Amino acid sequence: MSDHEDKHEESLLEKISEKVKGHDLSSSSSDSDDDKPSESSMKAKVFRLFGRERPVHDVFGGGKQADIFLWRNKKISAGALGVATVIWVLFELLEYHLLTLVCHFLILALALLFLWSNAATFIHKSPPRIPEVQIPKDPVLEFAQALRFEINRGFAVLRDIASGRDLKKFLSVIAGLWVLSIVGSWCNFLTLFYIVFVLLHTLPVLYEKYEDKVDPLTEKAWHEIKKQYAVFDAKVLSKIPKRPLKEKKKD
Numbered sequence: 001m002s003d004h005e006d007k008h009e010e011s012l013l014e015k016i017s018e019k020v021k022g023h024d025l026s027s028s029s030s031d032s033d034d035d036k037p038s039e040s041s042m043k044a045k046v047f048r049l050f051g052r053e054r055p056v057h058d059v060f061g062g063g064k065q066a067d068i069f070l071w072r073n074k075k076i077s078a079g080a081l082g083v084a085t086v087i088w089v090l091f092e093l094l095e096y097h098l099l100t101l102v103c104h105f106l107i108l109a110l111a112l113l114f115l116w117s118n119a120a121t122f123i124h125k126s127p128p129r130i131p132e133v134q135i136p137k138d139p140v141l142e143f144a145q146a147l148r149f150e151i152n153r154g155f156a157v158l159r160d161i162a163s164g165r166d167l168k169k170f171l172s173v174i175a176g177l178w179v180l181s182i183v184g185s186w187c188n189f190l191t192l193f194y195i196v197f198v199l200l201h202t203l204p205v206l207y208e209k210y211e212d213k214v215d216p217l218t219e220k221a222w223h224e225i226k227k228q229y230a231v232f233d234a235k236v237l238s239k240i241p242k243r244p245l246k247e248k249k250k251d
Contacts, residue, residue, distance in 0.1 A: 055208075056070065056204055056207065056208045056211070057070055057072075057208075060204065068080055068201075069200050069201060069204050069205070070204055070205050070208060071201075071205050077201060080201075081197075081198070081201050084194060084197050084198075085194075087194075088190065088191070088194040091190055092188075092190055092191055092194075113128060113130060116128050157173075158173075161173055167237060167240070168237075
């Protein structure tokens with residue numbers, strides 16, 4: 001009996017020790033699992049240009065326009081850039097006018113189609129099939145709604161700035177408009193539009209390719225800008241009296 005009781009006690013001790021070891025292992029694994037999110041969160045907190053948290057393709061809308069800007073389809077991107085270059089050369093370098101170009105193009109197209117249609121009866125061939133061209137309704141409405149939304153948002157931003165509540169935003173907009181006015185004095189609207197179009201076809205794809213090298217440099221530049229702004233705020237902006245906000249009347 002004593003031997004049987006000793007064996008029974010030993011088996012109980014072994015089970016207890018195994019449970020204790022299993023609990024220690026599970027707790028250590030849970031601790032390591034708890035450490036993983038913190039490490040991943042630290043890795044996720046990487047400085048990105050303009051504070052973006054999505055890929056560059058998603059920032060541009062993730063559609064066909066993003067494929068064009070990021071050269072996902074090289075033929076379409078090169079074609080769009082080529083058409084923009086031809087238009088800029090015609091209107092800017094050759095000083096062609098839009099109405100003149102449209103009229104000359106229509107004259108040439110109508111003359112060729114007219115001659116082809118009449119010549120087909122003499123050479124016993126079928127006349128050209130002229131497609132029926134119509135502007136679709138849905139894309140035009142979508143573009144008009146998107147343009148209306150952006151214009152209204154711009155008016156809302158200007159109204160908020162004019163109210164005098166945010167001095168930082170006011171100075172940023174004034175500086176941006178001043179720089180834009182200087183650039184506008186250097187070139188006309190068409191050249192400025194062409195420069196922006198070329199930059200949209202070059203800078204995003206270069207940034208997507210070298211973002212790991214660009215982001216650290218922009219982070220240093222951004223910290224330096226914030227440091228200089230803090231000095232400017234302490235010496236100048238903080239001394240400007242601010243207009244008190246009106247309290248809402250209680251009903």
